[in-house]
Amino acid sequence: MSSHFRVTYAVSAPDEPGARVIVDALCLEQTVELPLALVPPGTWIHDHVVAKCESLRPYPASHEPSDAPVDLDDLRDPGGGGVGARWEAVVRYSDDTAGGELPQLLNVIFGNTSIKEHVMVMDLVLSPALLGKFLGPRFGTRGLRQVCGVPVGPMLMTALKPMGTGVAQLAEMAYAFAKGGIDVIKDDHGLANQRYAPFEERVRACAAAVRRANAETGRRCVYAPCLNAPAHLVVQRAKFAKAAGAGAVLMIPGITGLDTMRHLAEDPDFNLPVISHPAILGAMLGGGSQHAVRGFSHKVLLGILPRLAGADATIFPNFGGRFGFSEVECRGIVEGCTGAMGSMPAIMPSPGGGMTMEKVRAMGDVYGDDVLLLIGGSLIGHTPDLVTNARFFLDVAGRRDLYGPLEVTHQPVLSPALTPASSSSAEARELVTLRRQYAAMETKLEQLTAMVMSNSGGSQSSVAAEAGSGAGTTLPPGAHAPLTPVDGNYSKVFHRAPDATDGGWAWARIPQEMYKQDGGSFKGCSRYELLGKRGESTVFQVRYFEVAPGGWTTLEHHRHEHAVVGVRGTGEIQLGPHVYPLAPGDVAYTAPGDTHQLRHAGGGDGAGEPFGFICVVATDRDRPVEVDPKEFVDQCGAQHALQYNMRAALEGQAAHRAAHVAAGAGAEAAVEQGSACEWKPKSKR
Secondary structure: OOOEEEEEEEEEEOOHHHHHHHHHHHHHHOOOOOOHHHOOOOOHHHHHOOOEEEEEEEOOHHHOOOOOOOOHHHOOOOOOOOOOEEEEEEEEEEHHHHOOOHHHHHHHHHOHHHHOOOEEEEEEEOOHHHHOOOOOOOOHHHHHHHHHOOOOOOEEEEEEOOOOOOHHHHHHHHHHHHHHOOOEEEEOOOOOOOOOOOHHHHHHHHHHHHHHHHHHHOOOOEEEOEOOOOHHHHHHHHHHHHHHOOOOEEEOHHHHOHHHHHHHHHOOOOOOOEEEOOOOHHHHEOEOOOOEOOOEOHHHHHHHHHHHOOOOEEEEEOOOOOOOOOHHHHHHHHHHHHOOOOOOOOOEEEEEOOOOHHHHHHHHHHHOOOOEEEOOHHHHHOOOOHHHHHHHHHHHOOOOOOOOOOOOOOOOOOOOOOOOOOOOOHHHHHHHHHHHHHHHHHHOHHHHHHHHOOOOOOHHHHHHHHHHOOOOOOOOOOOOOOOOOOOOOOOOOOOEOHHHOOOOOOEOOOOOEEOOOOOOOOEEEEEEEEEOOOOOOOOEEEEEEEEEEEEEOOOEEOOOOEEEEEEEOOEEEEEOOEEEEEOOOOEEEEOOOOOEEEEEOOOOOOOOOOEEEEEEEEOOOOOOEEOOHHHHHHHHHHHOOOOOOHHHHHHHHHHHHHHHHHOOOOOHHHHHHHOOOOOOOOOOO
16 A cells, blocks of 8 residues: 655635535546546545645644744735635645656645735645655754764854955855854855856865865864756766865755755765755745645655655744744744654754844844854954954854864953953963964975876976976976876876886876786776866766786676777777777777677687777766676577687676676675676765
8 A cells, every 4th residue: 555645735715615616626636637627535546646635724823934823814805806714725636646756745844826816835744754865964964064074052154255255265265264163164155156256266276275274273164156057067066075075065955946955955976065055945934924735745845755755954034134034933843853754863953144243143042052043244243353253153142162272272262352462471372382383284285295196107206306407497308397186176187107108008107007907807907096086076987997818808798888099909899799800090989778899809728919999988887787798699599690709708708707796706796896887876865
C-alpha cells in the first residue's frame, strides 16, 4: 500500500460548503486535472491518485499569522468581495504522485492551485518513505557549529557590500570581519559576476583574506560566496569556490531553483554548508499585514522547503525590520527549521534584514542560542573600525570568545569604541610578532612551494629571473616564467618530465597513479591525472593512460561518453563487435552505452613500447558496468564475423579473470580500479 504525505491549506470562503467546493476542486486540480465525472469514485485512479480531504474546520485562532488574535469576521477579502472566513483543510496525497523528486513534489503541493485565489499552503508533513528520498541538510545546526568552531552561543553572519565595491576593498572587509570573529562572511546577494568584482577574482581574494585572518586568530571563520549564476554555471562556480577556499556558499533558490540547491547539497564531492537566501520568494508568501490567503506560509517557504532541499541555514527578514514580518511568522520559520522531519537535522534560522546592534539582545530572547544572526549595514556603519565593530557584535550577542585562541589580548568589549589593550610584556610582544610572521608565511605557502619545485630543468633559472629582474627589464635567454600552481582553479602548465625525453611519457609535479598490475578485469595499466581533479572548474577531466605490452583496460559500458587520442605506441580499441587500430594522432569516440576496451596491439611477452593515449571524460559520470569477455565474444561471434585475434584476446582475458578470482583476490574491486573511465559517483545520495 502506498504511503501518503499531507498538506494543510488555508481556504477563504463565506461558509463551510463554499470551502468544501474549493478543496474538492483542489484535490482534482493538483493530481489529475480532470472533472470528477471522468474519474468517479470506484475507479483505480480516483482511489489511488486523486487527493483526499481528511478534515475541514474553521481556521484555529492560534494559527493566525499576526501577533494578536484576529476575529474571523476580520479575515475578509481586502478587496471587499465578500469571500468570507478562513478555513483549514488537511489534504492527503499518495507519495506516488510526487515521484520521489522535489520538483514534482512542489508541483503536487501547489502547482495550478497557486494561480487561483483564496488558497494558501500552511504546513507540510511528509511520510517517512518520501522523506527518505531526500538527503536534506548535510551539516545542519550542529554541523555548522563544528565547521566554524562555535559549540555554544548564537552564531554571527554579515555581508560584503555594497554592489559596486572593488575586489580589493571587499577582501579587506572580509579580513576585518574574520579578524573580529564573525563566523560567516557571505557575499551580499547582489554580488554575482559584475565587472567591478568578477566572481572568480572576488572569491579567490575574499577566501584568502579570511584564511589570513584565521591564521592570525586561530578561529575557523568561513567565507560564503553567492552562487547567483546561470543554470549551467551554478555547480561549476560552487566547485570553483570550494577549490579557492570558500567554507560555505550562499544560494538563492527563488532564482536558481530549490532543486538546484538540493543537487549541490547532496553532491558528496562538494560537501560545504549551504545558506539559503529568500530573494524573490516574497512573491510566493501569503499572510503579512493584510492576512492574505495566497502563496505559502512563512513556515513552509522559508523553513521546511529550504531544509528539505539541503540548506543548512535559511535567511529571512526579522520582525521589527524593514520588511514587515511579524514575530509569529518568524517563530513559524523557526518551527520549520527545527521541527521533526524524520532523521533530517535541524537547521539554523538566520534572521536579518535591516537589523541593528540595538536589537540583537531582543532577537536572542526570541530565537535562543541556535540562531545565525545576520547584520550587514548596521555592522559596517557602527564605527570606521570593522574589527572593533565585529567584536562589539560578539559582545552584544552574548558571546564570550571575543578573541581567537592565537590572540594574546583577551579583554572584554566594553563599548563601541573598544581598543584592545597591548601587553606590556616583552615576551608577549615577541610572541605576537612571531605569530604574525607565521601567518604571513602560511598565506604564501602555495607560491613558495611552486617556486622551489622542480620543473623540466628550468626551475633554477625561473627563480633567478624572479630574484634578479624587475619590471621594465628583459629576461635573458633561457629564463623561464615562474611555475604555475598545481592545485586550485588557476591557469597552469605542466611540462613533460626531464627523463621523458627518451620517448617515455611523464609530467613534472604530477605523480603516476598505478593500478594493480595484475587485476581481474585489466592488466598493465597506469594513469596520470592531468587536468580536472586538482581544483580546476572544468566539467571534464584530462588523463593520460599507458597500457603495457600484453595489457588491456576493463571491457565495459556506461551512460557517459569519452574521447581518446593516441599519443604513443600502437594499440586497438574495441567498439561494440568491431576492433580498430589506434596509432599516435588517431582519435576515437565512445558513445554512451557502447561496450568498449583499449588494448596494446603487440604480443603478451612484455616487449615493445607501451600504448599511451589521452582520455577526456566528463567530471560527473556514472559507474561503468563490467562486461564478461567470454560472454561478449560469444555473443559477437553469433552475430558477426570476428576480426583477426579478437576471440583470442578476449578469451585470454576471461582466463586471466578466472585465475584472479580463483586466487581469492576477486574481480569486482578491480573493475573500479582498472577502468579507463575511472568511475566517479554522480552527485546523488
